[in-house]
Amino acid sequence: MNISQNGLNLIETFEGYRELAYYDTAGVLTIGYGHTNNTASASQYPVYEGETMTRDLANKILLTDVSNYVTDVNNAVTVQINQNQFDALVSFTYNLGVGTLYSSDLLTYVNEGNFGAAAQQFLLYVHSNGRVLPGLVNRRTQERALFLSDSNTSSYTPSTPNSSVNNGLINYSGVFIPNQTLQVSADTDPNSPAIATYDAGEQIPYDSYTLVNGYAWISYIGQSGQRRYVAVGPDDGSSSTTWGTGFFN
Template identity: 45%
Template sequence: MPVNDFTYSNAGLALTEQSEGFRSSAYQDSVGVWTIGYGHTGTDVSAGLTITSAQGQALLASDIAAAATFVNQAVTVALDQDEFDALVDFVFNLGRGAFAGSTLLKELNAGNFSGAAAQFDLWDKAGGQVLAGLLRRRQAEEALFTQDTTTDSSTGAAVNS
């Protein structure tokens, strides 16, 4: 049984939506991958494809669910909601394979949260080039990951300090 069983929060979803933006027509991203909606990629995306906002939301929900499930399974240390949300956005953007083989995950599962946090900024390139948008996204993920959240012992609820 996984250590974590989180669902993506509204704050996490806002980060993903803001970072991705919505495009109703398929386009090639900075490395030539066909993309649509809120960063959806796959064999179902090709030149000329268009979708509605509702279809984009459905694709996003499906993609986020897959990323969240993967984070819950791959991370073997207890997380808080902000850490989980930052990791889901990271996995959504970079893919499960990149996360699975990353030093970020290795450091995190070793219990080195600060070492894991320091890894976010290293993932700011596409096609070997630093992209300002990716750097901003990694900085936002790192800020969310390192946000100080504690648990109220009387209610069990997360409280940002």
């Protein structure tokens, strides 16, 4: 398979064209449409401080870089997927790298044919240097939407990004069922005292989550009207390591 114009539109929308080289949120020197010295074409088009790049050259490099990720996704996926699913996976890999794709539960679920579970995995990859970034939330939300959209849709235009982050929380609801006793806290500090506990097997309805301080936290408004937090596992991008079920499982 090859990426469609829809997929290129998505990548261009979120990478954005930058004429002058800059350091991204992870401290990586970047130019054009997210081009870095970590990409396959870096030997031909190295990035250096103070560099400027025309839009025409940026578009040329984008197509070169994308072609490598197209190959990576084709090699990684072992089941039949549609064009929109393929485009979403290429965008994900372009942003995070092939190593992240290969080691992800997202790829595992795709190759199992469990596309519903795979779609939810996009929403886990929204942090950089331990912080949830609204821009990544927006991108993952759009990639998930493309992954789930009708493959017969003739065109797909990413909507104008609207942050779904509210005070560091990402809007996502569910019911978590722990497999061990979990503590309830007033904040996301792992050292905060427990306000209450949930025992194994109890249901914990939640309306949002966040990834911070090394943990994945679900959150809800308690009976007191105050927001409460429960750490449900390590912040490692994998739902298989959570202490129960119901968090992107």
